[in-house]
Amino acid sequence: AQSVTQPDIHITVSEGASLELRCNYSYGATPYLFWYVQSPGQGLQLLLKYFSGDTLVQGIKGFEAEFKRSQSSFNLRKPSVHWSDAAEYFCAVGLGDMRFGAGTRLTVKP
Amino acid sequence: DAGVIQSPRHEVTEMGQEVTLRCKPISGHDYLFWYRQTMMRGLELLIYFNNNVPIDDSGMPEDRFSAKMPNASFSTLKIQPSEPRDSAVYFCASSLGGAGNTIYFGEGSWLTVV
Numbered sequence: 001a002q003s004v005t006q007p008d009i010h011i012t013v014s015e016g017a018s019l020e021l022r023c024n025y026s027y028g029a030t031p032y033l034f035w036y037v038q039s040p041g042q043g044l045q046l047l048l049k050y051f052s053g054d055t056l057v058q059g060i061k062g063f064e065a066e067f068k069r070s071q072s073s074f075n076l077r078k079p080s081v082h083w084s085d086a087a088e089y090f091c092a093v094g095l096g097d098m099r100f101g102a103g104t105r106l107t108v109k110p
Numbered sequence: 111d112a113g114v115i116q117s118p119r120h121e122v123t124e125m126g127q128e129v130t131l132r133c134k135p136i137s138g139h140d141y142l143f144w145y146r147q148t149m150m151r152g153l154e155l156l157i158y159f160n161n162n163v164p165i166d167d168s169g170m171p172e173d174r175f176s177a178k179m180p181n182a183s184f185s186t187l188k189i190q191p192s193e194p195r196d197s198a199v200y201f202c203a204s205s206l207g208g209a210g211n212t213i214y215f216g217e218g219s220w221l222t223v224v
Contacts, residue, residue: 032210034212043114043201043203043215043217043218044201044203044215046212046213046214049212051210094208094210094213097143097155097165097166098158098203098213100145100153100155101152102152102153103152103153
């Protein structure tokens with residue numbers, strides 16, 4: 001069955017620290033991969049996406065993600081977190097439709 | 111562009127009443143998605159349309175839910191009769207092209223059924 005898994009429900013990091021959010025998928029073929037961010041009371045905004053080619057993808061707000069086919073993973077990273085990055089982050093996969101993981105809530109400590 | 115527009119933003123209704131959520135996709139987009147977000151179940155795809163035609167409604171929870179897209183600029187999600195467990199945020203989203211294209215979300219319709 002097709003699925004998207006975000007193993008971490010909640011992550012807390014200190015401001016300035018590095019961040020990695022995990023995402024694993026299970027699909028019949030390599031799907032298109034996305035990361036979205038949702039601030040409280042808002043809709044979702046696209047951070048970055050991967051179709052093919054270079055497996056390291058750069059996105060907005062200093063985020064990047066790396067596609068690893070062997071691990072069926074698409075982890076999101078940021079070298080230095082800012083307090084404004086506190087939000088809910090969703091990994092998504094698409095092959096026609098678009099299905100989302102359960103989300104990871106990021107808390108940033110001062 | 112004004113983005114995806116949803117109405118109402120907030121609705122509180124009594125159990126058993128009919129609820130209609132509305133969505134105006136971004137002009138020119140040919141895909142439209144309805145999602146439901148709850149704490150327990152996360153973000154669920156309910157149904158999506160391509161060129162106004164429903165492609166996959168397997169996520170629609172039960173017959174009380176129905177969605178229509180009479181034209182390229184308007185879609186509705188209807189719940190009849192509503193139940194407390196339908197309380198959630200309902201998002202409409204649209205994209206130009208299918209797989210792999212960026213989906214743009216509306217700000218959501220916050221539904222509370224009491």
